[in-house]
Amino acid sequence: LLVEQDVEASMKVVVVGNGSVGKTSLIKRFCTNVFSDDYKKTIGVDFLEKELQLPELGTSVRMMLWDTAGQEEFDTITSNYYRGADAAVLAFASDNRDSFEKIRSWYQKVTKECGNIPMVLIQNKVDLIDQAQVRTDESEALATELKVRLYRTSVKQNLNVQEVFSFLAQTHLQRR
Ligand code: GDP
Ligand code: MG
Numbered sequence: 001l002l003v004e005q006d007v008e009a010s011m012k013v014v015v016v017g018n019g020s021v022g023k024t025s026l027i028k029r030f031c032t033n034v035f036s037d038d039y040k041k042t043i044g045v046d047f048l049e050k051e052l053q054l055p056e057l058g059t060s061v062r063m064m065l066w067d068t069a070g071q072e073e074f075d076t077i078t079s080n081y082y083r084g085a086d087a088a089v090l091a092f093a094s095d096n097r098d099s100f101e102k103i104r105s106w107y108q109k110v111t112k113e114c115g116n117i118p119m120v121l122i123q124n125k126v127d128l129i130d131q132a133q134v135r136t137d138e139s140e141a142l143a144t145e146l147k148v149r150l151y152r153t154s155v156k157q158n159l160n161v162q163e164v165f166s167f168l169a170q171t172h173l174q175r176r
Helices: 023-032 097-101 103-114 136-146 161-175
Strands: 007-016 047-054 059-066 087-093 119-124 149-152
Touching: 007 023, 007 103, 007 161, 023 047, 023 059, 023 087, 023 161, 047 161, 059 161, 087 097, 087 103, 087 161, 097 103, 097 136, 103 119, 103 136, 119 136, 119 161, 136 149, 149 161
Parallel strands: 007 059, 007 087, 087 119, 119 149
Antiparallel strands: 047 059
C-alpha cells in the first residue's frame, strides 16, 4: 500500500556565518548530497530547495535554503535575504577562531532582521581535528548562552547534516 505524503508546510531557512565556514557546502550536501573540496566563492544562486520527508510524523516539509552569495561582509547582505525567514543556521568552522568569535554578531543580526525565529548553532569541519581552534566546551557554552541547540558537523564526512534540518523542520511544524 502506498500512502501519499502531503507537503504540509514550506519554510525559508537562512544560513549565515563568516566566509569559508562551509555554508554553501552545507546547503549543497543537504539538497543534492554532493561535496566538493574546491573552494569557489559562492556566486549567483539565491536558494536551493529540498523536500524533507519526516516519516515519523507522516509528512514532509519543503525547505528553501538561502545562501549568502559570497556577501559575508556584514552589511552587504540585504534585508531581502532575511525577509520572511522561518529559521536560521548560525555557522562557524572548528579551524577558524574568528568565525566562532563572530557568532554573537550574526545572532544579533538575525534577531534584528527576523525577530525571534528558531536558530541552531553549527560547528562545522569537526573532521579537521588537528587544526581545531575552538574547544567543545566553548561552543557548548555559547549555545547555552544563546539558548540554541548545537550541532557539531562535518559536511565533508556527511556528519549531522540531516539532523540539523530535521530539527528545524520539526520545530517549524510545532510552532505553526
Ligand atoms: P562558505 O563560504 O561558508 O559558503 O564555505 P564553502 O561551502 O564555500 O566552503 C569553504 C571550503 O571549506 C571549501 O573548500 C569546502 O570544501 C570546505 N569545507 C566545507 N565543509 C567542510 C568540512 O566539513 N570539512 C572540511 N575539511 N572542509 C569543509
Ligand atoms: Mg558560500
